[in-house]
Each structure stands twice: as structure tokens, then as C-alpha cells.
Amino acid sequence: MSLQERRVHYFFSGGRHYYRRGRLIRVCGLVNAWYETVDDPETLIRSLKVDSHGSDVFTFFQRVPHINQKYPYCMEPYSVSVIELTSYDDWWNNCIGKKTRQMVKKAKKKDVEIRIADFDDDFIRGIHGIYRETPVRAGKRFPHYQDSLDTVRKENGTFLDRSVFLGAYHHGELIGFTKIVFEDEFADILQHLSKISYRDKCSTNALLAKVVELCAMRGMRYIAYGDWDSSGIGDFKRHNGFVRMDLPRYYIPLNRVGAVALGLKLHWPISRVLPENMLRILRNMRSVWYERNLKSSGSEQNDLS
Numbered sequence: 001m002s003l004q005e006r007r008v009h010y011f012f013s014g015g016r017h018y019y020r021r022g023r024l025i026r027v028c029g030l031v032n033a034w035y036e037t038v039d040d041p042e043t044l045i046r047s048l049k050v051d052s053h054g055s056d057v058f059t060f061f062q063r064v065p066h067i068n069q070k071y072p073y074c075m076e077p078y079s080v081s082v083i084e085l086t087s088y089d090d091w092w093n094n095c096i097g098k099k100t101r102q103m104v105k106k107a108k109k110k111d112v113e114i115r116i117a118d119f120d121d122d123f124i125r126g127i128h129g130i131y132r133e134t135p136v137r138a139g140k141r142f143p144h145y146q147d148s149l150d151t152v153r154k155e156n157g158t159f160l161d162r163s164v165f166l167g168a169y170h171h172g173e174l175i176g177f178t179k180i181v182f183e184d185e186f187a188d189i190l191q192h193l194s195k196i197s198y199r200d201k202c203s204t205n206a207l208l209a210k211v212v213e214l215c216a217m218r219g220m221r222y223i224a225y226g227d228w229d230s231s232g233i234g235d236f237k238r239h240n241g242f243v244r245m246d247l248p249r250y251y252i253p254l255n256r257v258g259a260v261a262l263g264l265k266l267h268w269p270i271s272r273v274l275p276e277n278m279l280r281i282l283r284n285m286r287s288v289w290y291e292r293n294l295k296s297s298g299s300e301q302n303d304l305s
Contacts, residue, residue, distance in 0.1 A: 081244070
């Protein structure tokens with residue numbers, strides 16, 4: 001279990017599944033916030049005030065594409081990555097650049113085949129192989145590196161009734177995959193990974209192009225892909241046509257500690273407080289540490305397995 005996992009606790013209250021994160025100020029939210037609409041927040045708040053499992057603050061956000069504030073709670077913008085889609089041709093010609101188009105074409109020239117995949121044993125083993133390739137991704141500890149086959153099946157088997165899996169295959173080997181969850185008003189990219197050892201095949205770009213094509217065929221207006229990010233994955237998103245969308249995120253105190261914390265902004269993560277240049281230095285230091293320590297230990301584990 002990683003350090004990040006140890007800091008997160010899960011509980012049920014009023015029939016909903018919540019996470020709780022934090023030590024001094026404990027903030028809780030819906031585990032499946034991207035896939036659950038909060039139409040009646042007062043009911044959730046009343047339930048949490050009775051059974052909060054030690055939480056001080058409850059947070060939730062309006063889902064894509066609802067950017068106008070609906071509720072009178074403490075609100076801060078939550079920046080997410082979104083493609084506003086009119087057609088595949090418009091995305092291809094106007095939303096991405098020449099270099100990105102060349103990378104999508106290069107994948108085909110390198111014999112990469114993108115197709116809809118069944119969530120079966122072979123596909124799960126393929127995902128497991130992608131997870132086990134490296135303990136470090138994008139300069140951070142990769143939380144799924146040591147996942148068992150059963151864990152891979154369980155974690156990727158959510159929302160199967162409204163999900164589609166895409167696989168990137170090179171001569172029959174799964175070298176990348178994407179999981180798309182279709183909601184009423186948007187499609188969400190829940191997983192999007194490729195093997196680093198096949199980076200020259202550009203499968204990640206080819207998968208994204210197939211996501212856009214499939215969503216356009218289904219008439220989806222928006223494609224969401226997690227938080228808006230200024231790091232490496234943020235560059236990938238921008239080059240592939242994603243733009244920033246600010247959603248209203250609400251914070252509601254559940255007790256006096258929570259009320260004081262919101263007033264003093266103690267619910268903010270340290271990344272909100274430190275200047276960007278210092279954050280960049282810290283990210284680089286973290287990347288170097290992970291590269292030196294986690295990758296070497298990961299190689300030893302692979303040698304023994």
C-alpha cells in the first residue's frame with residue numbers, strides 16, 4: 001500500500017460511498033464524484049453531519065458542462081480538461097496541430113491497430129502487463145504497479161454498463177488502452193495508458209484520436225480528461241485539443257473545525273500555497289528521487305518474479 005493510499009479512508013453514509021483525505025483538516029467527498037450528480041446537497045450534508053466518520057469538510061463539484069454556480073455555499077473554481085466537440089473533422093483540422101496529426105498517422109505506419117476491446121481475461125492480462133512495466137510514471141509513483149490480476153479486474157470493471165475499452169495492439173500485443181465512461185452530457189476518459197517501451201509507436205495519440213472519433217459518432221458534445229494540469233500530461237492534453245473548463249466546487253463545513261478551516265483556507269493543499277517556480281523545483285526533485293529509488297527497486301522485483 002502506497003503512502004498516498006494510507007492517507008485516504010473510505011466510508012458509507014446515507015447510502016453513498018465517500019473518501020476522506022487529510023490529517024489536520026479532514027475533507028470528504030463522493031468517491032464517484034465524476035459519475036454521480038448531486039441534485040440535493042442538503043440531504044447529503046444532513047447525513048454527513050450525523051455520520052461524518054471524522055470528516056470536517058464536505059466537498060462536491062458540478063459536473064461538465066455546468067460552469068454556472070447553482071448553490072450558495074463556499075465555492076472555488078475546479079479546473080478540468082475538456083474537449084468541446086462539434087465533429088471529428090473539426091477536431092482534426094482545427095483543434096490539434098500538425099505534429100499531433102503526424103503522430104497519429106505514424107502509429108498506423110508503425111503497425112499499431114486501435115480497436116474496441118472486450119473486457120475479458122486476455123485484456124485484463126494486457127492491462128496488468130502495462131501496469132507492471134514501471135513503478136514511476138510522469139515523475140510520480142505509479143499506484144497500480146503492484147496490482148494483482150484480481151485488483152486490475154476489480155478496479156477497471158466499474159461502470160461496465162456505460163463504458164467502452166479501446167486497445168492499441170502491435171502485432172497482437174496490447175501496448176496501450178483507454179477506458180471511456182459515457183455520461184448523459186459528456187464522455188470521461190477514466191484510463192489512458194501506453195507502454196513506455198513502445199513510445200516510438202505513438203499509441204497514446206492514436207488512442208486519443210479514436211476516442212474523439214467514437215465520441216463524435218455517438219453525438220457527445222464534451223470529452224473530459226481529469227484535472228487541468230501544467231505538468232507533462234497537461235502538455236499532452238493541450239496538444240490533443242483539450243482546454244480548461246472551470247467548474248464550481250463547493251466546500252461545506254460539517255463542524256466548528258471545518259468552519260474555522262474554511263475561513264482560514266486550511267483546506268487548501270500545499271500546492272495552492274507555494275509559488276509555481278518552487279513547485280516546479282519540488283516536482284523535479286521528486287522525479288529524480290523516484291527515478292533513482294523506485295525504478296531500481298522495481299527492476300529488482302521484476303528480476304525475482
